[in-house]
Amino acid sequence: MKRDIRDLFKTEDELKTLPENHRAAFLSKLKKQSVPPSVFFVWTKIAAVILIVVVVGFGVIKNYSDKEDVSPMIAQIEAVEAEYLENIEVEWQSFIVLAKDEKLVERFRKKLDELDNNYQDISIQFKDDANNILVVEALVENLQTRLQILKDIQNHIKILNQNNEQHENTI
């Protein structure tokens, strides 16, 4: 269906009539629109961002450096702890294979649990006071005790198992 586009415009122009306050409304809307940011305002924003970055960054770095004071000590103790626990586990596995006395195994299990609980208590103190040599010593000695008792008892059992003669001596 062919139509003349000029006729169409004529029809629409006849339908639309501009309101009386059209001009005033237009000016009002124009005023409400935001003013394009000035150069000064842009630089203020950049400065604010930089300031925030600097303040936050300083805080993070300070916090990091504070933690760094303690972390080498904690890291070293963690390394010592990991090595000991690994050795304790090896000795424990070897002990439970060697020991035939269930009561003995149970007593050692209880003792090791007790020492572990003690270790957890000292660890809490260590977190609060990582630089105290008495606390550090207590931590390491706890690990040493666990390892030592497991080594000693295995040696003890091996000696008992060496001889099988049975006799009584009266001198």
Place this chain on the structure above:
Amino acid sequence: MKTLFKITALMLITSIYGFAQTSPDFEMDEKHIIYKENFTTNANTILVLNLKNTAAQVLESPDNKVYIEYTKEFNNTRKKRVQQQLKHLIVSGKKEGDKITYSAKTRNDIRFSVFEFDELMLERAEKKEFLKGFKVQPIARKSLDSVLQDIKLSDFIYREKVLGAFKIKSRSPRYKKNMQFTITKMIIKIPKNVHVRATLENTNIVFIDDFSNRATMNVRNSKLKFKSVGHPLNIFDVDNGYFRTKEVTSGNYSFANVKHVTIGQLSNTFINSEFTKVEIGEIGKNNKIVDFNSKYFIHNFHKDFGRLSLETDYTELNIFSPESMEYYLETYGYDTVHYKNGITTKIKSGGKSELSKMMVIGKESYPNKIKINTTHGIIRFGEKTIDFGEDN
């Protein structure tokens, strides 16, 4: 850089042990009295001591008062460091009726820089030895004097070990005016009639004079050193740490996981121990020991030791035979091995776990008697030395 660390370490080690040293012959820069008080006492007074992460010296009071003085002196030390040390001290004392309570707790007494050395002190001093294990050498009988000397030098030996970890040559700390160090003194003077109830944790405490007060002590991870200790009503519960004394005259003592109990002379005492190493210079009158899985080294017997009873389970007893006296020895055992003069006696496990007579020496009518009841035990008797050759 290493030298710098060594100097720092030495200074700080000096500051730790400054407690035990004589004062320098010059005036220190700053002296802070942390706590100073005295309390009158009577026959019913109980002194409650709660000490944590600290060190103290205990002396006999010259009168009927308890005196407590805690000071810290600093030399050539930065203000910040002084303030840091002081702000972490929590000290209090009070008297309520017949009860005097004194509590002291510190933290952060030593800076981390000690540990900034390229290898951790403890790693060098302790860990390697523990992890790799070491060969047990035969041991020789020690005279009582020798054991007493060990006790006397125990602090020095420990210090040597710490210095050795840094490969620093040992020397007596000589204070110099330009040196940075701290001297900490906590001195507690207690009259003889006062009952002491102490709870000690991570604490080093030295009793300078004979300590015959009644004492009830609960001790964890601490180092205790006495000249002489004993009261028939004493109850000590020591868990971890070290216990050294030239003499125990009476009381009940419980040791669990104690690294080293060293006693010069032991008499009229009951010991209950487990997982502990115990060394005794001389057994005196009437002692009883009940043990699980400890190692005992008994070097000598007094000529009138009366009776020594041992009831043990999984214990290693190393006993040097009484010299120049008649004595009676009786051993009952189960699953136990007995070594004496190259003779091995063993009661093997199996069947009923009842004790069987293993060894008898001497006549039962002799006044000095050693009676041993043991299960799963190792007993070694020696004259001059005890060999552990059977261990390998």
